[in-house]
Amino acid sequence: MMKLAELSERSGVSPATIKYYLREGLLPPGRRITATQAAYTEEHLRRLRLVRALIQVGRMPVATAREVLAALGDDALDHHMRLGAAVWALPHGPEPDEDDPAAVTARGAVDELLERAGWDFGREVGDESPAYRMLVAAVAALHRLGYPCDTAHLLPYARSAGQLAVADLDLVEEYEREEEQVEAAVALTVLYEPVLLGLRRMAEAEESHRRFG
Amino acid sequence: MMKLAELSERSGVSPATIKYYLREGLLPPGRRITATQAAYTEEHLRRLRLVRALIQVGRMPVATAREVLAALGDDALDHHMRLGAAVWALPHGPEPDEDDPAAVTARGAVDELLERAGWDFGREVGDESPAYRMLVAAVAALHRLGYPCDTAHLLPYARSAGQLAVADLDLVEEYEREEEQVEAAVALTVLYEPVLLGLRRMAEAEESHRRFG
DNA sequence: CCTCTTAGATAGTGGCACTATCTAAGCATG
DNA sequence: CATGCTTAGATAGTGCCACTATCTAAGAGG
Numbered sequence A, B: 001m002m003k004l005a006e007l008s009e010r011s012g013v014s015p016a017t018i019k020y021y022l023r024e025g026l027l028p029p030g031r032r033i034t035a036t037q038a039a040y041t042e043e044h045l046r047r048l049r050l051v052r053a054l055i056q057v058g059r060m061p062v063a064t065a066r067e068v069l070a071a072l073g074d075d076a077l078d079h080h081m082r083l084g085a086a087v088w089a090l091p092h093g094p095e096p097d098e099d100d101p102a103a104v105t106a107r108g109a110v111d112e113l114l115e116r117a118g119w120d121f122g123r124e125v126g127d128e129s130p131a132y133r134m135l136v137a138a139v140a141a142l143h144r145l146g147y148p149c150d151t152a153h154l155l156p157y158a159r160s161a162g163q164l165a166v167a168d169l170d171l172v173e174e175y176e177r178e179e180e181q182v183e184a185a186v187a188l189t190v191l192y193e194p195v196l197l198g199l200r201r202m203a204e205a206e207e208s209h210r211r212f213g
Numbered sequence C: 001c002c003t004c005t006t007a008g009a010t011a012g013t014g015g016c017a018c019t020a021t022c023t024a025a026g027c028a029t030g
Numbered sequence D: 001c002a003t004g005c006t007t008a009g010a011t012a013g014t015g016c017c018a019c020t021a022t023c024t025a026a027g028a029g030g
Helices: A004-011 A014-023 A042-057 A062-073 A079-088 A102-119 A120-128 A130-144 A151-172 A178-212 B004-011 B013-025 B042-057 B062-072 B080-086 B101-117 B120-128 B130-144 B150-174 B180-213
Strands: A031-034 A037-039 B031-034 B037-039
Touching: A004 A014, A004 A042, A014 A130, A031 A130, A037 B150, A042 A178, A042 B130, A062 A079, A079 A178, A079 B180, A102 A120, A102 A130, A102 A151, A120 A130, A120 B180, A130 B042, A130 B130, A130 B180, A151 A178, A151 B150, A178 B101, A178 B150, A178 B180, B004 B013, B004 B042, B013 B042, B031 B080, B042 B062, B042 B180, B062 B080, B062 B180, B080 B180, B101 B120, B101 B130, B101 B150, B101 B180, B120 B130, B150 B180
Parallel strands: none
Antiparallel strands: A031 A037, B031 B037
């Protein structure tokens, strides 16, 4: 039963910031002892660390983190839905502009990719999904700049993504309680993103060194 | 020879914002016609589109974009260095805290990974590289949360990253002029990041649907 | 000539993630 | 039991960032 000061101490987060997270609903309130004191548990510490990781490492806006965490604990949803809802709320760039011809082309390329990859669930969910929109916006930007980004170029990316997803879900399934699984899914989805990007950049440096260095 | 208004029109960026980019050095000044008029070229339009893509799709801070673009045009550097400098300046999360035991563990895991993957260039450059630090910070965060993230877990990610890097560099090498190659490297590195993340999230949704749906 | 636009300088805006201050209420120690 | 330290909760302020608006002097164009 720690007090706020200890929670702050053990997490390395300032008391003022913890209060801010409490206000914003990122952290459930502690159990009230008296009018001016509350007790926090190991669970609070764990949640606080997750919040920090999402915000600082995953570069997630506070408002987004709140939605993601809300989905985590939403008992009205079943397992798969809860997982989907959490990932759904993840940050995504600007919406693709429908009037832009590059966006239309991009949408076509992405749709064809989904078909070729056999991702039927993605095709069903379609342009409702933030991930789909993020993808279209990025492909459209590439297209506007004149860089090739058709199905052929995207396929190796999709294949790699597919492999990684299998590894990720394997990891998630190592947890028994559904609650743990959903939290793991969110944490692994978000926190492996900088891992993946960092590794890709290092691999590019490696390959560039090999070819031009 | 367009004037600012036409540049704005054709790029979809407001004149005020273009002025801001000019002030910030993201865009080279137009050729001065008179004291109150400047002419911009197709090259300006192209650069402006790149800037917008880096900032909006790649979520890059303006100051970072300036550094990246400066490296692009730095004739003092040779080809490989220029490429490296540009990627070097790319945005990266917070620095890993050296005092944190999780960071030390993370560093060990990453170093072992680099050895196992045979990424000798990365090992040489070591912890100077922003990508390396980003990686360590992310692995440390995972570790603090109690999620497994050792060499065995990272290897599939590294392998995928390696495959993608080959594809990326192949694409870069399709351009002939070195200038174009460097710009392509930056654009492809940055703009394929949201593509990769989007595809991974969609693949996870697909896999989750397959297993739990 | 008279209006419209532009470059360039400067100041202002809105959003975000905190951070500081204040108050009233406890708890803890001599 | 007095006195000083801590806490919760409310409110206001800060610093940064990416623009955005306004103003002025100098052309440009019909």
